[in-house]
């Protein structure tokens with residue numbers, strides 16, 4: 530990434546999404562479009578509000594969800610100090626942003642493709658569906674804990690066939706894992722493509738079944754990141770051969786059989 534791609538952009542708006550027990554737990558952040566030539570679904574940005582000054586040092590990484598040429602949309606879950614303060618930004622505030630960063634999900638227009646989303650892991654799939662040349666070949670399966678209206682699920686389910694399952698009780702998790710197993714086996718049998726994004730335990734489940742059924746599956750990792758450009762080594766993981774690799778530059782998307790989780 531060149532310095533040309535690090536810039537200050539304006540916040541257009543921050544809107545809470547859905548009716549969770551903690552209002553504002555998920556929100557949509559719309560930023561001024563940063564005048565990029567383009568971006569690919571699966572890529573991410575690092576953002577650091579200019580108002581943080583020296584208080585919180587590191588920027589925070591977020592998947593690019595969608596763009597319309599004038600604005601860039603991110604879907605964010607309030608997880609801690611950084612995201613809670615990002616949620617309090619106002620229209621007209623500014624953030625330093627660098628990106629688009631990292632690699633992107635595979636696109637095989639003719640191949641039956643299953644999108645597996647765990648919670649806010651649905652964010653990059655909005656852009657994936659919008660940019661896909663043949664969305665009729667896509668299916669979405671989503672597992673979630675918060676009410677469905679907290680996520681951009683409705684935006685996707687209008688365009689692709691979809692199925693979601695909520696995890697409210699411990700036994701729900703068993704049903705979700707069984708469904709993931711069935712779907713991954715089904716797509717492996719037809720040499721389909723499986724793309725997944727979500728918390729690490731969700732990615733581990735995808736990887737386990739992908740290896741069991743020899744499925745062609747990709748997992749998008751959400752390691753802690755500081756620089757986003759391969760310099761700090763804060764995000765390293767091991768590839769399938771035991772070598773340390775930076776998730777920010779070699780990922781965040783990896784083939785499931787080429788990364789240790």
Ligand SMILES: Cc1cc2nc3c(=O)[nH]c(=O)nc-3n(C[C@H](O)[C@H](O)[C@H](O)COP(=O)(O)OP(=O)(O)OC[C@H]3O[C@@H](n4cnc5c(N)ncnc54)[C@H](O)[C@@H]3O)c2cc1C
Nearest residue numbers: 573589590591592604605606608609610611612652751752
């Ligand atoms: C490539 C990439 C894309 C991402 N895309 C999105 C997205 O589209 N939407 C979104 O809401 N989040 C996304 N995340 C996760 C997001 O970056 C973290 O939730 C955020 O950095 C937490 O910052 P914080 O200051 O609020 O949390 P902190 O105060 O630093 O930590 C609070 C809690 O959040 C956990 N946490 C911190 N960093 C991460 C992380 N990277 N992943 C998971 N949990 C974390 C900590 O373990 C801790 O429990 C992405 C992460 C990566 C690496």
Ligand code: FES
Nearest residue numbers: 757759761762777
């Ligand atoms: S975040 Fe710095 S090397 Fe990946």
